[in-house]
Amino acid sequence: MHRLPPTAEATVLDIRLSLDPLQFSxxxxxxxxxxxxxxxxxxxALFDGPILLFSRPCIDGPSLAATAYxxxxxxxxxxxxxxxxxxxxxxxxxxxxxxGSDGGVVLGRMGPKTAGAGEVKFPGGTPDEEDVTAAGGVDIVGSIVREMAEETGLSASDARLDETLILVDDHPYFAVVGVLRFPEPAEHLAERVRAFLxxxxxxxxxxxxxxxxxxxxxxxxxxxYTRAALARIS
Incomplete structure (x- = not known):
């Protein structure tokens, strides 16, 4: 039996960018x-480009706080x-x-040039400079929307984003999962993504x-993290 990592929920994210170096690096x-x-x-095909990594997040009630480096x-x-x-x-x-409107969930299968080639999971990715705001924060919800559009061609403007985000702690991964509910059946969404690809x-x-x-x-x-979050989606 494969035990799933622990999950939690948050409605507020407070993630700030530090100018200090990441001590791990x-x-x-x-x-x-x-x-x-x-x-x-x-x-x-791997590229050593700039990304953001984070301190251990702190969850306090409905809020999640972390520091990005x-x-x-x-x-x-x-x-x-x-x-x-x-x-x-x-x-x-x-x-x-x-x-989808029928409760089905569309997962992406990673391509051969990616680090996770062959994996089947939610669209998404490690935040980078594009996700840093002018005020020095890190917009994880914006990253979810951007990555979904880049990988699948689907637009968040066509969906309803749940107010509650699903958090999955599976060190070294910490997933912040946004649930986007579309008014079409999942297989119709999948066909749209296949055409985009x-x-x-x-x-x-x-x-x-x-x-x-x-x-x-x-x-x-x-x-x-994908299996754990799927278990919480209804």
């Missing part, structure tokens, strides 16, 4: 260089490969649960799958 500099070199040897993708690669070395750092990210010369997704509440999902390809 400084402390593990040599390991990061070696780990990313090995990862890139296996997947030359600028770093590079190689730090994330190492955090995932060696999570025990980074208990002070997490990959906090937004993910879009695309729910067919027209994209370099899509991030290789395809999409529709899953139903209570479906048995393969833990080898569906990440724990």
């Amino acid at each position: 400084l402390r593990e500099e040599a390991r990061i260089a070696a780990t990313f070199a090995a990862a890139k040897a296996g997947n030359p 600028r770093t590079r993708y190689s730090s994330l690669t190492t955090l995932i490969a060696h999570p025990e070395t980074g208990r002070d750092a997490v990959n906090l990210f937004g993910a879009a649960a695309i729910v 067919a027209a994209d010369p370099d899509p991030e997704l290789a395809g999409v799958e529709v899953v139903r509440p209570g479906a048995s999902l393969d833990p080898a390809i569906v990440p724990a």
Whole structure:
């Protein structure tokens, strides 16, 4: 039996950008260089671009607070490969649960050039500079909307976003899942996404799958945070 990670809920996010360096990236500099070199040897498409990683979030009632730090993708690669070395750092990210009018949920299947090739999960991604606001905050809900549009072609303006966000703590991952409810059946949404991907010369997704509440999902390809959040969607 595969135990699911703990979940919580929040309606308020308070995430601020620090100008200090991420201590994990400084402390593990040599390991990061070696780990990313090995990862890139296996997947030359990987790019060591700028991203944000975060302090451990604090949940207080309906609010979630965290601090973001600028770093590079190689730090994330190492955090995932060696999570025990980074208990002070997490990959906090937004993910879009695309729910059709019939209750079906559309998941993306990651393409061969991505770090999670073959995985089936919510569209989403690690925040970066595009998600930093002028006031120095990090807009995770904006990241959810942006990533969904970039990966699937679906617009949040066509859906209703649940006020409550689902939080899944599965170190080193910390998923903030926004539930977007569309007025169309899930399979119709999936067909729209497939058409979008067919027209994209370099899509991030290789395809999409529709899953139903209570479906048995393969833990080898569906990440724990996706399975945990799906269990809370009704």
